[in-house]
Amino acid sequence: MSRxxxxxxxxxxxxxxxxxxxxxxxxxxxxxxVDGVDFSVMPQESFAVVGESGCGKTxxxxxxxxxxxxxxxxxxxxxxxxxxxRRGALRRLRRDMQIIFQDPYSSLNPRMTVEELLxxxxxxxxxGAPAERRERxxxxxxxxxxxxxxxxxxxxxxxxxxxxxxxxxxxxxxxxKLVIADEPVSALDVSIQAQILNLLKDxxxxxxxxxxxxxxxxxxxxxxxxxxxxxxxxxxxEMGQTESLLGNPQHPYTEALLxxxxxxxxxxxxxRTRVILTGDVPSPLAPPSGCHFHPRCRYATEACKSxxxxxxxxxxxxxxxxxxxxxxxxxxxxxxxH
Amino acid sequence: xxxVLSVKDLRVxxxxxxxxxxAVDGISYDLHAGQTLxxxxxxxxxxxxxxxxxxxxxxxxxxxxVSGEITFAGRDLLKLSLSEMRKIRGNRIAxxxxxxxxxxxxxxxxxxxxxxxxxxHQKVSQAKAMAKAVxxxxxxxxxxxxxxxxxxxxQFSGGMRQRAMIAMALSCDPDVLVADEPTTALDVTIQAQILELMRDxxxxxxxxxxxxxxxxxxxAEMADEVCVMYAGRQMExxxxxxxxxxxxxxxxxxxxxSVPSLYGRKDRLEAIAGQPPELVSEVPGCPFxxxxxxxxxxxxxxxxxxxxxxxxHYSYCWMExxxxx
Ligand SMILES: Nc1ncnc2c1ncn2[C@@H]1O[C@H](COP(=O)(O)OP(=O)(O)OP(=O)(O)O)[C@@H](O)[C@H]1O
Ligand SMILES: Nc1ncnc2c1ncn2[C@@H]1O[C@H](COP(=O)(O)OP(=O)(O)OP(=O)(O)O)[C@@H](O)[C@H]1O
Ligand SMILES: [Mg+2]
Ligand SMILES: [Mg+2]
Numbered sequence: 001m002s003r004x005x006x007x008x009x010x011x012x013x014x015x016x017x018x019x020x021x022x023x024x025x026x027x028x029x030x031x032x033x034v035d036g037v038d039f040s041v042m043p044q045e046s047f048a049v050v051g052e053s054g055c056g057k058t059x060x061x062x063x064x065x066x067x068x069x070x071x072x073x074x075x076x077x078x079x080x081x082x083x084x085x086r087r088g089a090l091r092r093l094r095r096d097m098q099i100i101f102q103d104p105y106s107s108l109n110p111r112m113t114v115e116e117l118l119x120x121x122x123x124x125x126x127x128g129a130p131a132e133r134r135e136r137x138x139x140x141x142x143x144x145x146x147x148x149x150x151x152x153x154x155x156x157x158x159x160x161x162x163x164x165x166x167x168x169x170x171x172x173x174x175x176x177k178l179v180i181a182d183e184p185v186s187a188l189d190v191s192i193q194a195q196i197l198n199l200l201k202d203x204x205x206x207x208x209x210x211x212x213x214x215x216x217x218x219x220x221x222x223x224x225x226x227x228x229x230x231x232x233x234x235x236x237x238e239m240g241q242t243e244s245l246l247g248n249p250q251h252p253y254t255e256a257l258l259x260x261x262x263x264x265x266x267x268x269x270x271x272r273t274r275v276i277l278t279g280d281v282p283s284p285l286a287p288p289s290g291c292h293f294h295p296r297c298r299y300a301t302e303a304c305k306s307x308x309x310x311x312x313x314x315x316x317x318x319x320x321x322x323x324x325x326x327x328x329x330x331x332x333x334x335x336x337x338h
Numbered sequence: 339x340x341x342v343l344s345v346k347d348l349r350v351x352x353x354x355x356x357x358x359x360x361a362v363d364g365i366s367y368d369l370h371a372g373q374t375l376x377x378x379x380x381x382x383x384x385x386x387x388x389x390x391x392x393x394x395x396x397x398x399x400x401x402x403x404v405s406g407e408i409t410f411a412g413r414d415l416l417k418l419s420l421s422e423m424r425k426i427r428g429n430r431i432a433x434x435x436x437x438x439x440x441x442x443x444x445x446x447x448x449x450x451x452x453x454x455x456x457x458x459h460q461k462v463s464q465a466k467a468m469a470k471a472v473x474x475x476x477x478x479x480x481x482x483x484x485x486x487x488x489x490x491x492x493q494f495s496g497g498m499r500q501r502a503m504i505a506m507a508l509s510c511d512p513d514v515l516v517a518d519e520p521t522t523a524l525d526v527t528i529q530a531q532i533l534e535l536m537r538d539x540x541x542x543x544x545x546x547x548x549x550x551x552x553x554x555x556x557x558a559e560m561a562d563e564v565c566v567m568y569a570g571r572q573m574e575x576x577x578x579x580x581x582x583x584x585x586x587x588x589x590x591x592x593x594x595x596s597v598p599s600l601y602g603r604k605d606r607l608e609a610i611a612g613q614p615p616e617l618v619s620e621v622p623g624c625p626f627x628x629x630x631x632x633x634x635x636x637x638x639x640x641x642x643x644x645x646x647x648x649x650x651h652y653s654y655c656w657m658e659x660x661x662x663x
Contacts, residue, residue, distance in 0.1 A: 052526070159613050161613065162613075189552065190552065190593065191380060191593060191610040192613070193596070193598070194597075194598070194607035194608065194609035194610070195611070197607055216526070217526075219598040219599060220598050222600060257526060257527060258600075261600065262558060262559040263559075263599075263600060263601065264597050264599065265558055265601070266561075266579045266582050269558045276534055280495045280498065281527070281528075
């Protein structure tokens, strides 16, 4: 990745607030699902967004694909704000940006065969003559490890891993530039996860894809992504190169998240330092004041209750939104890469 | 020391339209007091069916316990009447399920549900049982328990519901806790809290835990012993350090290699090609044979027997036979 190429995707001050009513007669409250997110992604990079349930990952993904409109902020794809595109340009964008969903069971139409499912994108966009389309479907199936003999089968005749392959093949049918994958392997068994992660990596090399990979699991993104952004209640709290972020986390939430992951090695498990957070993830309807993480943070000071921290660059390319920066001098013992 | 729970050659299946489905096809293990036995395996490998069989919670039919013995406190649970079984269930053997919402009653308060469980097994007054419920919620780390007992399940977060389930399961100091994916539906920071809680309680009460999971990280963190299941069968088992250090069965090896890791550098994950077999057709040999890179001719036709490459370490794999000759 060269420094002077322009980002393929730029996200600036992105917010999505939902008006929700809590009770029958109560007034509406604002649920700030995405609350001021900034980052950019370079061509052919894999960028991960990691965070726990409800932190706003899927809401962000929908905004990036212009499937939803923001409360504030903009998303630039190849320099153009996707929310002010005209119809023709939006159509073009829908070819260049694709999504792979978490749930391979509900995202495929059960009444369509694999061939029909994979043919559909070409039909919608009026691409190719029937013979050419059929040829491209065959090539897609090969690339995604789907047997040609199954071309007339329906989704329910496939296992979860194979269904996810169909989802991937569909997303890649029109040679997109950017693929947003929202928890693409979370619903799958580990041995199948590995197959899909390898496939995503191979396809990225072959097709020069850019990925935004959404996950709650650091270990899967580590294999695929060069950079990671960590989200907590609608905000990015830390962002950096994968090795730097995992090896030297700067934000106390990242530290806690890393140390909560059970490591599949009993020797490491016995020796490691753990930070067990108290309390639940707070409700996004009533987020704590100041730094949203302060009630669960063992380094919190009085000031953290009132001041909203901004992302600042703590090391080249590594950003954290924490004014206390407890690991500036002494790295966290929960750091994972040695 | 005698095990608290001993399972011998358990076989359980379902009558289905497509034939008899062998969900659990010969599982044996011993669980000792104060120890945690982890059962790992992929989706559909029979982990939950085995757990439900221990508590006799499977609807028969369509389920059918074909054979086996489950010895608890000197008695074979499979031979007990349903009323005898009810006395053991919840009282001496408790279970927690993956999805707490499906096992909590939405129209009763958390306090009512826990105190009801207490009264069912101990002859105490309503007031005493409620006091115990408050106590239990406090023990599992619910803040302001005396107010929270009045809440309904939907007013609790996922992590809190799972704690409430654990409180209920522990209400009668069971000897054995069967925990079926107790943290799979939870975020990692909440999972870490729940696992720590289970360990603390176990230290105090010496209960034996059968922990069902597909997460090898959770196994490494929690287990003393591990049993690896595949397609309804036991593939391998050993003490936790031994199993991770010296996995014998090709399936166990494949599983360990395919886990993405936060440590070390692996550019490519070693995926196991293919998928688990259909359980409705009889598998005469080893069910892993079609995916196994080490398979020999007789792996397809002859069911592997139990080999013990080291004390307390077993593997159902013909490779061990070849090695010992
Ligand atoms: N259409 C909507 N109306 C109101 N609230 C919404 C809407 N969509 C999402 N939310 C809320 O926004 C917050 C973020 O949701 P989102 O689905 O983006 O989280 P997530 O990080 O993808 O979580 P998960 O890991 O569970 O998928 C949640 O509190 C959710 O309830
Ligand atoms: N009531 C039922 N009727 C028919 N088949 C069933 C029934 N319950 C389970 N099975 C089958 O028994 C097999 C084992 O299922 P089980 O639920 O024990 O798997 P598991 O290892 O717990 O998987 P998971 O990790 O997905 O929970 C599966 O093939 C399943 O489809
Ligand atoms: Mg989501
Ligand atoms: Mg199960």
